[in-house]
Amino acid sequence: MTANFYNEMVDDEGKLRAHYRAFADWLASTPAERLARKRAEADTAFHRVGITFAVYGEEAGTERLIPFDIIPRIIPAGEWQALQAGLWQRVTALNAFLNDIYHAQEILRAGLIPPEQVLRNPQFRPEMIGVDVASGIYAHVAGVDIVRAGAGESYVLEDNLRVPSGVSYMIEDRKMMMRLFPELFSRHKIAPVQHYPDMLLENLRTVAPQGVSDPTVVLLTPGAYNSAYFEHTFLAQQMGVELVEGRDLFVRDDTVYMRTTQGPQRVDVIYRRLDDDFLDPLAFKKDSMLGVPGLLSAYRAGNVTLANAIGTGVADDKSIYPYVPEMIRFYLGETALLNNVPTWILRRPEDLAYVLAHLPELVVKEVHGAGGYGMLVGPAASKSEIENFRARILAAPDKYIAQPTLALSNCPTFVDTGIAPRHVDLRPFVLSGKGIGTVPGGLTRVALRAGSLVVNSSQGGGTKDTWVLESENA
Amino acid sequence: MLSRTADHLYWLARYTERAENLARLLDVSYQMSLLPQSVASQNENWRAILALNSLEDAFAQVYAEVNVENVLHFMVSDPANPSSIHSCLRAARENAHAVRGTLTAEMWESVNATWLELRQQHFDQILARGISEFFDWVKLRSALIRGVTFGTMLRDDALHFIRLGGLLERGDNTARILDMQYHVLHQNGDEAATDFYRWSALLRSVSAFQVYRKVYSEAITPARVAELLILRMDMPRSLHACADGIVRMLQLIANRVSAETERQAGVLHARLHFARIDDVLAGGLHAYLADFMDRIYHLGDGISRDFLVAA
Numbered sequence: 001m002t003a004n005f006y007n008e009m010v011d012d013e014g015k016l017r018a019h020y021r022a023f024a025d026w027l028a029s030t031p032a033e034r035l036a037r038k039r040a041e042a043d044t045a046f047h048r049v050g051i052t053f054a055v056y057g058e059e060a061g062t063e064r065l066i067p068f069d070i071i072p073r074i075i076p077a078g079e080w081q082a083l084q085a086g087l088w089q090r091v092t093a094l095n096a097f098l099n100d101i102y103h104a105q106e107i108l109r110a111g112l113i114p115p116e117q118v119l120r121n122p123q124f125r126p127e128m129i130g131v132d133v134a135s136g137i138y139a140h141v142a143g144v145d146i147v148r149a150g151a152g153e154s155y156v157l158e159d160n161l162r163v164p165s166g167v168s169y170m171i172e173d174r175k176m177m178m179r180l181f182p183e184l185f186s187r188h189k190i191a192p193v194q195h196y197p198d199m200l201l202e203n204l205r206t207v208a209p210q211g212v213s214d215p216t217v218v219l220l221t222p223g224a225y226n227s228a229y230f231e232h233t234f235l236a237q238q239m240g241v242e243l244v245e246g247r248d249l250f251v252r253d254d255t256v257y258m259r260t261t262q263g264p265q266r267v268d269v270i271y272r273r274l275d276d277d278f279l280d281p282l283a284f285k286k287d288s289m290l291g292v293p294g295l296l297s298a299y300r301a302g303n304v305t306l307a308n309a310i311g312t313g314v315a316d317d318k319s320i321y322p323y324v325p326e327m328i329r330f331y332l333g334e335t336a337l338l339n340n341v342p343t344w345i346l347r348r349p350e351d352l353a354y355v356l357a358h359l360p361e362l363v364v365k366e367v368h369g370a371g372g373y374g375m376l377v378g379p380a381a382s383k384s385e386i387e388n389f390r391a392r393i394l395a396a397p398d399k400y401i402a403q404p405t406l407a408l409s410n411c412p413t414f415v416d417t418g419i420a421p422r423h424v425d426l427r428p429f430v431l432s433g434k435g436i437g438t439v440p441g442g443l444t445r446v447a448l449r450a451g452s453l454v455v456n457s458s459q460g461g462g463t464k465d466t467w468v469l470e471s472e473n474a
Numbered sequence: 475m476l477s478r479t480a481d482h483l484y485w486l487a488r489y490t491e492r493a494e495n496l497a498r499l500l501d502v503s504y505q506m507s508l509l510p511q512s513v514a515s516q517n518e519n520w521r522a523i524l525a526l527n528s529l530e531d532a533f534a535q536v537y538a539e540v541n542v543e544n545v546l547h548f549m550v551s552d553p554a555n556p557s558s559i560h561s562c563l564r565a566a567r568e569n570a571h572a573v574r575g576t577l578t579a580e581m582w583e584s585v586n587a588t589w590l591e592l593r594q595q596h597f598d599q600i601l602a603r604g605i606s607e608f609f610d611w612v613k614l615r616s617a618l619i620r621g622v623t624f625g626t627m628l629r630d631d632a633l634h635f636i637r638l639g640g641l642l643e644r645g646d647n648t649a650r651i652l653d654m655q656y657h658v659l660h661q662n663g664d665e666a667a668t669d670f671y672r673w674s675a676l677l678r679s680v681s682a683f684q685v686y687r688k689v690y691s692e693a694i695t696p697a698r699v700a701e702l703l704i705l706r707m708d709m710p711r712s713l714h715a716c717a718d719g720i721v722r723m724l725q726l727i728a729n730r731v732s733a734e735t736e737r738q739a740g741v742l743h744a745r746l747h748f749a750r751i752d753d754v755l756a757g758g759l760h761a762y763l764a765d766f767m768d769r770i771y772h773l774g775d776g777i778s779r780d781f782l783v784a785a
Contacts, residue, residue, distance in 0.1 A: 224572050233575040243575050248478050259477040261631060261781045262729045 006152045006409040007421060008073060019076040019469055022187050027071075035070065038180045039414065042068055045176065067462035068173060069413050070180065073424055073444040080191075080468045083146065083154060083428070084438055086337035089328060091142045091430045094159060094315045096331035098138035102128045102311065107330055113323045121320070122368065123313030125276065127283060131300050133309050134207040135434055140307035141200070141271075142430040143167075143442075146338070148409035155339045155406065157425065159324070161308060161316040163273045166443040166463075167196060167429050168231035171238075173443075173465040189470040191440035196429070197238035199437055200271075206433035207305050208268045215268035218242045218258060220249070222274050222290045232273050246274070251294030254301040269305045276310050318367045318401045319345060341406065347398040355402040356393070359386050362402045363453075364393065377453055379405050408453050411464065413446055423447045425455050426466065440468035479573050480635045481782040486569040486585070487639035493562035494616035495647035497609040499523065500549055502655070502679030504605060507542055509671055519658055520545040526654050527557045546605060551597040559612060563592050578626040581619070588615040631727055638723040638777065645716030646770045648680060652703050653763040656696070673699055680711050700759060701751040713766060714746040720773065727781065735776035742769050 009020045016024050046065055075083075100107050101118055108115045118124055143164025145157040174193050178185055201217065208215035221232040223245050236243035248258050249267065257264035272279065278288040283296040298304050314320060322343045325336040344351035344362075355362060359378050366374040376389040393400050410421035428442030444464040445455035455461040503523055507516050521540050524530045529548075532555060537544040552558045567589035574582045600608045620640070627633045655676045673694045677683040682702060689706070690698050704713045721743045724736045754762050 237575040242476055242479075244476060245478065248476050259783075261475050261477055261480045261635075261727060263731075 005407050005421070005423070006148055006150065008148075008409055008411040008424070019074050023072070023074060023184070026184060026187065035414075039070055042070065042176050042180060045179075046172075066169060066457045067448060068176060069446055069448075069462050069464045070177070071412050071414060071419070072177065072465045072467045073411050073426070074467045074469065075441065076469050077471055080440055082337070084440075086154075087144055087428055087430050087438060088436050089332065089334060089337050090144065090156065090159065090324065091139060091432055092436065093324065093328040093331050094142070094161060095136065095138055095432055097327045098309070098312060098315050099133075099136045100331070101314065102131065102138075107327065110330065112326050112330055113320070117319060118314060121314050121317055123276075123311070123317050125311030125314075127296060127300070128309070128311040132302070134209065134305050137207060137432050138309040138312050139315070140203060140207060140309075140432055142432070143427045144430060146426045146428065146442075147406055149406040152409065153339060155341045156324075157341060157406075158318075159316040159321070160427075161312040162275065163308070164427070164429065165228040165231050165273070166427055166445075168234040169463045170429075170439075170441070170443040170466065171196060171234075173463055177465040188467065191468040191470055193439040193441060193466075196439045197235055199431055199439065200235070201239040201241070203431040203433040203437070204269045204271055204305075204307055206435075207307065209302055209305055212268045216266060217269040217271065218244045218249075218267050220244055220246070220270050220272040220274055222278065226273070228273065235271075241271075246278075246289070246291045249292045249295075251292060251298050254294075254298045254303050256292070256295065256298050256304045267304060269307065271307050276313065279306075279310065318343075318365055319347070319398075321401075341403045344402040346393060346400045346402060351402075352393075352397050356390065359390060361405060363405050364389060364400055364402045367399055367401060375454075377405065380451070380453065405453070408447075411444070411446065413448070413462075413464070415448065415450075420450065422450070423453050423455065424464070441466035475576075475631050475635075477782050479576055480631065481778075482569040482573040483576065483632055483635045484639035484777070484782060486566050486573075487636040488643040489562045489566035489569065490585075490616055490619055491640045491643040492647065493559045493566065494613055495644065495651065496549065496557070496559050496562065497612035497616075498679045499526075499647075499651050499654070500546065501606060501609040502651070502675045504542070504546070504609075505675045505678075506658075506672055517541055522654055522658060523549065526650055529555065529557060543601075546601075547597050550600065550605075550608070560592065563589055563612075576632055578622070580622045580626050584615075584619050584622045588619065591615075634723050634726045635781075638720065638727070641716045641719040641723065642770060642774055642777075644711060645713050645720070646767055648703055648711050648716070649713060649763045649766050649770075651676070651679060652700065653760060653767075656700075656759055656763075670694060677702075682709065682711065685709060697751055697755060700755065704754065704762075705746060705749055705751060707747075714743075717743040717746050724777075729780065732776075732780040735773065735780050738769070738776060739773055742766075742773070 008017070009024070010016055043065070046068060097107065101124070105115075107113055108118060139161040141164060143160040143166060145160065146154050147157050148154050171194055204217050205215055217239070218241055219232055219236040219239070221229060221236075221243055223229070226232070232243060242248075242258065244258055249256055249270075250259065250264075251257075252264075256267045256270070258267050274290055277285045278290045280291050280293060280295040281288045282293045284291070295304075295306075296310070299306055299310065322340065322345060325340055328334055328336045344355050346352045346355060355364065359376070360381070362376075362378045364376040364378070376385065378386065381389070408423040408425065411424045412419050413422040415422070424444050424446045426442050426444050428438055431437045444466040445457070445461045446464055447453060447455045448460055448462045452460070457463075500523070503519055507519065517540050520542060521530070523545060524533050524540070533540070533545070533548055536552075536554070537548060548555050548558065550559050553560050553564070555561060567585055570577060570582060570585040577585075595608070623633070623636060627636070655672070658672075673696065674683055677686050677694070677699060680703065686694065686699070686702055689702065689709075692698065702709055702712065706712050707714050707718065709715060717739070721736075721739045724732065724739050728736060
């Protein structure tokens with residue numbers, strides 16, 4: 001079985017790939033006890049600092065540690081440059097798409113995407129039609145999930161354009177590796193990632209409302225019980241901006257203020273980690289206690305920037321995903337550099353028929369689902385799980401898409417029985433404002449259960465440090 | 475800084491200080507209960523502790539009778555009692571958790587570890603090991619948190635709100651401890667020998683026994699004890715020292731609407747600064763302390779209105 005998967009470290013003949021050679025030498029010369037000791041040290045340190053995430057559906061306030069693996073995922077320089085070019089192209093097109101559908105809707109008039117797919121999508125926000133946002137940027141922070149399959153070619157699995165998380169683990173994982181194994185960093189030239197918060201802050205400052213020369217940026221969190229609260233605290237602290245909750249903000253005369261001990265202070269840019277639905281009880285969910293009444297109105301008046309913009313969900317929706325290569329052609333006149341995974345749209349009768357006949361081979365996802373909840377991985381599912389899912393699909397086919405089960409690449413990983421291959425993906429974070437940027441690499445997630453293809457932390461996934469080498473082999 | 479952040483920091487300090495002073499109060503009561511006396515008057519003392527916190531009704535709903543063990547359980551370990559040491563330390567931790575980005579790592583860890591350790595101690599074990607050991611632990615953890623706060627935090631508004639909360643709570647609590655013991659002592663009449671132990675236990679409970687010996691060469695008298703805990707500026711838990719700190723903190727955080735609160739704090743301070751103990755006692759100590767606690771309560775109100783829930 002393993003032979004069918006691309007292995008990040010060794011090739012089909014079992015020979016080390018060039019960019020892993022220096023690491024493998026080090027691993028071979030490092031005593032097992034030292035590695036075990038270092039793994040324990042990492043565990044203690046992560047617990048003490050409290051790098052945890054809350055798990056939904058378990059007892060309120062349950063906090064778990066995301067397992068950290070000490071074997072890095074290594075990417076050679078050339079490979080990263082190609083990947084980065086593809087990411088920038090893709091995110092640029094997605095931003096152009098969002099700007100278009102909330103203005104002239106040329107792509108719909110050109111007939112490239114069925115209009116009802118966009119306009120009747122629950123993630124489409126009519127409130128945003130005709131609203132001009134700073135620099136025409138909607139997705140200021142994108143976390144694009146990349147997997148490698150087959151012979152090693154990359155696919156985009158998902159474009160996360162709403163409130164993608166995980167970047168704090170990318171930074172903490174690097175900090176941990178440098179603390180545990182400083183010698184590795186003198187043996188390799190590894191591109192740094194810890195300046196991400198600086199880049200993020202700079203990016204947010206470039207999209208402040210017009211005429212604001214020294215913008216006040218805040219990070220809006222749903223609060224301490226959100227699963228990503230650690231990350232919100234971390235980023236606010238690293239950027240040196242206030243971590244606010246909805247009740248800390250209020251709107252007067254279409255201007256947003258925060259309540260401080262020195263009286264109201266104007267807010268210009270809100271990096272919000274709160275979903276659209278909860279942002280403003282006057283405009284969206286009426287019973288939201290997390291939002292700020294009047295925020296949408298201040299936003300439409302151009303007095304505050306929201307990052308990401310309202311209504312980005314329509315561009316990362318799984319039913320829109322199949323059209324991204326079209327968008328790249330339409331807006332940029334280019335061919336997509338990154339592959340899309342072939343996708344069956346179950347709203348289409350012929351696709352539905354095919355998928356129902358091949359459920360045991362396919363991955364079926366809820367169109368609006370996220371976090372690995374509500375999906376079927378055919379090859380890993382039991383007969384009854386498949387039959388249950390079949391009933392759910394038949395009840396509402398337009399809620400689902402299906403994709404072939406990708407043979408996700410493997411990376412050597414420490415498990416109870418020693419070092420074994422486990423499936424990985426990669427989430428690079430793309431920042432868009434006046435310019436576009438990425439820190440090299442991203443967050444590598446690893447499925448710790450043997451054979452599992454689900455890397456989400458809520459489903460037992462772990463993380464690895466991700467190294468982009470500054471030269472090809474070291 | 476954000477009003478909500480200031481609010482959490484202020485209450486983090488208040489709850490930590492409250493837990494410490496509750497440990498001090500219960501400790502002195504427990505020590506006194508070991509002195510020879512009738513069971514009836516002993517239980518009267520425990521009833522006074524409940525009355526002090528207006529908890530008689532809440533207590534009566536769960537416990538059949540007022541006695542040492544029941545009151546200690548209620549005030550130490552009962553999560554349903556919002557005033558128990560357990561509840562205070564939980565509230566301190568929750569406030570810290572909400573603003574952990576504002577705290578230094580060491581501070582967060584000391585508050586969090588205190589809560590995690592407390593959760594592992596069951597009341598039976600606490601009693602078995604000796605309740606005084608537990609009270610010492612609470613005092614020590616509070617001292618640790620205070621030390622880490624002063625030793626690691628930037629001298630900015632965050633620290634000022636923490637200190638303000640701690641001082642306000644401490645002033646109130648010292649007044650309460652003194653008021654209650656004074657009351658009990660007066661009720662019991664004049665048994666000079668027992669009184670010596672009572673007064674020294676009271677002094678010990680606020681870490682003032684050795685201080686008293688250093689400051690006064692005479693025997694322990696109620697008037698001197700009252701003077702030490704109310705008027706001495708150099709006694710860190712005295713009402714005067716607390717009021718002095720409150721005035722200084724308010725100057726540091728002043729904003730456009732806080733003038734009236736500053737004025738009230740100034741009045742409170744002046745009344746302590748220029749007072750003589752004979753005058754205080756002549757007007758009745760209980761009335762004096764009740765007035766002080768009332769003023770602290772109103773100051774807390776003003777601080778909340780001016781800084782913590784401000785629009």
